[in-house]
Amino acid sequence: METPHAKLNAKRMLYQHIADQGIVSKAGLLSAFTIATSTMNRLLDELVSEGRIRESGLGSSTGGRKPILYEINPDYGFTIGLEISRFYSSLGLFDMQMNAKSFVRWRMDEDMTPERFVQHTARQINALLKDHGLSRQAVIGIGIGAVGPLDRSSGIILHPLHFRASGWSNVPICRMIQEACGIPACLDNGANTALIGEHWALRRDKVQHMLYVHAGVSLRSAMMSHGRIIHGSVDMEGSIGQMIIQTDGPRLQEHGNYGALEAFVSVLALEKQAQADAKLKGDTFGSAYRAQPDRIRYDALLRELELGNPGVLELFLRAARHLGIGLANLINVFHPETIILGGTLIGSHERFYQTAIEVALRSTYYYPEYTPVFSKGSLKEDAVATGAALAARERFTFAG
Incomplete structure (x- = not known):
C-alpha cells in the first residue's frame, strides 16, 4: 500500500518536473516516471x-484523442526571494x-544592522x-540568499566579513x-541561489x-x-578565495591563507x-584618485578605469589574470559545461572579463577538445533573489 x-514525494516530484518543463502531457510524464497509468491519473487529478x-489545452494528436497538457498554476501562490549582500540587498516577488x-x-549602509534590515524588509x-x-497568506514562503558563512539548517548567518553595519554575527535571520x-x-548561500537562478534561466538547454x-x-x-547544488559538510561559499595560487604570497588580512x-x-x-602603488610612485600617481593613499577606495578605481587610466586598467587586468588561474x-577538477561569472569585478570592464576567460582556457588541461561555455548569466544582479525564490517554491509548496 502506498x-x-x-x-x-511522488506528487512533489511530478510537480517539480512539470515546473521545469513548463507544459507537459500525461504521456510525457509517464515516460519520465515509472508510475502506473492509474496512479498517474489519480495524482494528476489531485494536483x-x-x-x-492546471490543464493547459490539448496537444497534437498522433492518431487518437488529443492529449491533455498540464502546467503549474501560476496563481496557486507566490514566493519571495531576498538577497542579503554587503553592498546592497534586493527583494523579488514571483508567481x-x-x-x-x-x-x-x-x-x-552603516546603519543597516540586522534589526533594521528585517524591519526594512518587512516594510518592503x-x-x-x-x-x-495580495494577502500574506498568498505567499507560501521566503527564500533568502545571503553572504556566508551560515548554518542553512538552522537559518543562521554566522560570521560574515566586511558588512558596513555592526551586528552581523550569529543572526537567526529566518526566525527574524x-x-x-x-x-x-x-x-542558503547567495552563490548557491544565484546558480539555482541561472540554471533555471537555462533550463531549456538542459545544462547539468x-x-x-x-x-x-x-x-x-x-x-x-x-x-x-553541491552542498559540502561545511559552508563552502568562500572557499575559492582561500585557494593558494602563489606559494609564500601575500595575505589579504589577519586571516586566511x-x-x-x-x-x-x-x-x-x-x-x-592601489594604495601601495600610490605610496611607492608618489603624488603624481595618487593624485588621480583625489584621496590620500590610505583612503583610496574601489569607487575611485572604477572612476579612473572608466576614464581610461592605463595604470588602473593594468591593476584590474593583473587581477583578471589571477582570477583566470x-x-x-x-575547471580542471570539476569540468563544468557552463561557467557563470558575476560580481562587480566581472562587470568593471569587458577586458577584465575576457582576460580572465583567456587565461582560464589556456590553463585548462583538455582544451580545446573540452571547452566550457562562459557567461555573465541571464539574470545578472537578479540571480540571487530569483534563485532564492525558486528554493522557497521547492521547499514550501508541499510544506505542512
Missing part, C-alpha cells in the same frame, strides 16, 4: 483539484511560474503585497524574518554541470552537478594594491 509520505497544477511581479533594491514586503492586492513578516523562510563564481568584496562560488586567490582578486585586494584550477 504510504502518505511516498504519495507526497489539479488542489490548485497546484509560481517564476514570473517576476516586482523587484526592489536598497543599499546596505508589505508594500509589494499591497501594490498587488518569519516573526516580522508572518511568512516561513529558508536560507555548472560553476558560478562571484568576484566582488570577496570571492564566492557554487557548483552544480546533475542539476543539483598566504598566497590565496582573494589576496589578488577582490575589491579589498585591488584597494590595497583560479578558474582553471576549478
Whole structure:
C-alpha cells in the first residue's frame, strides 16, 4: 500500500518536473516516471483539484484523442526571494511560474544592522503585497540568499566579513524574518541561489554541470552537478578565495591563507594594491584618485578605469589574470559545461572579463577538445533573489 509520505514525494516530484518543463502531457510524464497509468491519473487529478497544477489545452494528436497538457498554476501562490549582500540587498516577488511581479533594491549602509534590515524588509514586503492586492497568506514562503558563512539548517548567518553595519554575527535571520513578516523562510548561500537562478534561466538547454563564481568584496562560488547544488559538510561559499595560487604570497588580512586567490582578486585586494602603488610612485600617481593613499577606495578605481587610466586598467587586468588561474584550477577538477561569472569585478570592464576567460582556457588541461561555455548569466544582479525564490517554491509548496 502506498504510504502518505511516498504519495507526497511522488506528487512533489511530478510537480517539480512539470515546473521545469513548463507544459507537459500525461504521456510525457509517464515516460519520465515509472508510475502506473492509474496512479498517474489519480495524482494528476489531485494536483489539479488542489490548485497546484492546471490543464493547459490539448496537444497534437498522433492518431487518437488529443492529449491533455498540464502546467503549474501560476496563481496557486507566490514566493519571495531576498538577497542579503554587503553592498546592497534586493527583494523579488514571483508567481509560481517564476514570473517576476516586482523587484526592489536598497543599499546596505552603516546603519543597516540586522534589526533594521528585517524591519526594512518587512516594510518592503508589505508594500509589494499591497501594490498587488495580495494577502500574506498568498505567499507560501521566503527564500533568502545571503553572504556566508551560515548554518542553512538552522537559518543562521554566522560570521560574515566586511558588512558596513555592526551586528552581523550569529543572526537567526529566518526566525527574524518569519516573526516580522508572518511568512516561513529558508536560507542558503547567495552563490548557491544565484546558480539555482541561472540554471533555471537555462533550463531549456538542459545544462547539468555548472560553476558560478562571484568576484566582488570577496570571492564566492557554487557548483552544480546533475542539476543539483553541491552542498559540502561545511559552508563552502568562500572557499575559492582561500585557494593558494602563489606559494609564500601575500595575505589579504589577519586571516586566511598566504598566497590565496582573494589576496589578488577582490575589491579589498585591488584597494590595497592601489594604495601601495600610490605610496611607492608618489603624488603624481595618487593624485588621480583625489584621496590620500590610505583612503583610496574601489569607487575611485572604477572612476579612473572608466576614464581610461592605463595604470588602473593594468591593476584590474593583473587581477583578471589571477582570477583566470583560479578558474582553471576549478575547471580542471570539476569540468563544468557552463561557467557563470558575476560580481562587480566581472562587470568593471569587458577586458577584465575576457582576460580572465583567456587565461582560464589556456590553463585548462583538455582544451580545446573540452571547452566550457562562459557567461555573465541571464539574470545578472537578479540571480540571487530569483534563485532564492525558486528554493522557497521547492521547499514550501508541499510544506505542512
